[in-house]
Amino acid sequence: MVKAEASQVFGDLRTGRPRAFSRAISWVENGAPQASALLEQVYAQAPHPWVVGITGVGGAGKSSLVPHLARRLAEDGTRIAVLAVDPSSPLTGGALLGDRIRDANGEQHPRVFFRSVATRGGQGGLATCVADLVRVAAAAGHEIVLIETVGAGQSELGILQVAHTVLLVNAPGLGDDVQAQKAGVMEVADVLAVNKADRPGALDTAASLRQALQLSEREAHMRPGANALPDGAVHWHPPVLATVALTGQGVQELCDTLREHRAVLERQGRLAELNRLHDLRRMQSYFMEVVQQRLQARIASLALADRLEAELAGGQGDPLAAARLLADAVLENQATR
Ligand SMILES: Nc1nc2c(ncn2[C@@H]2O[C@H](COP(=O)(O)OP(=O)(O)OP(=O)(O)O)[C@@H](O)[C@H]2O)c(=O)[nH]1
Numbered sequence: 001m002v003k004a005e006a007s008q009v010f011g012d013l014r015t016g017r018p019r020a021f022s023r024a025i026s027w028v029e030n031g032a033p034q035a036s037a038l039l040e041q042v043y044a045q046a047p048h049p050w051v052v053g054i055t056g057v058g059g060a061g062k063s064s065l066v067p068h069l070a071r072r073l074a075e076d077g078t079r080i081a082v083l084a085v086d087p088s089s090p091l092t093g094g095a096l097l098g099d100r101i102r103d104a105n106g107e108q109h110p111r112v113f114f115r116s117v118a119t120r121g122g123q124g125g126l127a128t129c130v131a132d133l134v135r136v137a138a139a140a141g142h143e144i145v146l147i148e149t150v151g152a153g154q155s156e157l158g159i160l161q162v163a164h165t166v167l168l169v170n171a172p173g174l175g176d177d178v179q180a181q182k183a184g185v186m187e188v189a190d191v192l193a194v195n196k197a198d199r200p201g202a203l204d205t206a207a208s209l210r211q212a213l214q215l216s217e218r219e220a221h222m223r224p225g226a227n228a229l230p231d232g233a234v235h236w237h238p239p240v241l242a243t244v245a246l247t248g249q250g251v252q253e254l255c256d257t258l259r260e261h262r263a264v265l266e267r268q269g270r271l272a273e274l275n276r277l278h279d280l281r282r283m284q285s286y287f288m289e290v291v292q293q294r295l296q297a298r299i300a301s302l303a304l305a306d307r308l309e310a311e312l313a314g315g316q317g318d319p320l321a322a323a324r325l326l327a328d329a330v331l332e333n334q335a336t337r
């Protein structure tokens with residue numbers, strides 16, 4: 001039943017029905033029983049899209065910039081999915097913002113699908129949920145997936161791990177260049193935008209970002225094994241561009257630069273390499289998820305677990321010793337089956 005339903009939705013996804021896409025996203029977000037049957041087909045058959053991660057501290061203008069970017073990228077007929085992820089408020093998203101990006105006249109763009117990701121985190125957490133959604137988007141015919149996330153901590157770095165190209169958005173007056181560096185986002189940024197370039201201080205922000213980039217590049221070069229690129233490959237130096245999201249100024253150049261980054265990755269064989277790496281990571285995290293579930297099921301069936309829990313609840317025993325005992329019991333049991 002669940003399998004049949006998943007197959008039906010997968011079929012509808014492939015023919016590009018937006019409703020099937022919405023439904024598939026909800027399944028994955030909520031860890032619905034249909035999700036794993038669907039994902040099996042998605043991973044077996046869906047291509048890897050080009051994934052652009054967009055991050056930067058609150059108020060820099062990411063949400064204002066993304067619709068411009070998506071529309072420009074869609075101009076050549078490409079279908080774009082935008083996934084907006086806010087790890088700090090996982091339950092506020094859903095369809096609140098509508099499923100499509102609207103233009104200035106309030107018209108929905110036919111080739112841009114927009115979705116706020118509202119995940120409960122599930123077993124595998126937010127990053128794995130986003131990784132699955134990227135492939136679901138590809139199954140639905142989206143060649144480019146933009147992932148917008150608020151950039152201030154470890155969970156964003158996890159989400160950005162599914163991206164091929166990372167765009168870091170800054171703006172003058174936020175002190176964000178320093179903050180971004182602290183979060184480690186600076187090191188993973190491929191393209192930087194100083195948004196709100198209509199405001200005073202934009203040039204200074206750009207200058208300090210360039211300086212910070214030079215520093216981190218110098219450090220990277222000093223690490224052993226740095227510079228090991230294929231023959232004839234060029235080093236990508238993250239460019240810093242100015243944008244005004246309110247008017248769309250600088251967005252065309254930003255798109256061109258993002259596409260250029262993709263082309264460089266492709267020429268170097270890095271695109272395929274990253275896809276393999278992303279699949280490997282997904283395999284590893286899924287493996288841990290499955291192992292944990294199975295072990296928990298096994299522990300729940302052990303009388304020993306009840307006894308140890310009762311002892312601890314009664315104020316007796318040592319929690320670490322109890323955990324070790326349980327681990328021994330579970331793993332021995334596994335080995336003898
Ligand atoms: N002057 C000026 N204001 C801008 C520009 N881009 C965005 N803003 C304004 O800046 C504010 C924040 O923009 P958002 O797009 O919501 O910023 P964000 O990065 O998505 O913020 P979070 O979702 O909180 O992380 C809004 O009031 C925008 O209207 C710009 O280029 N120039």
Ligand SMILES: [Mg+2]
Nearest residue numbers: 061062063064
């Ligand atoms: Mg935003």
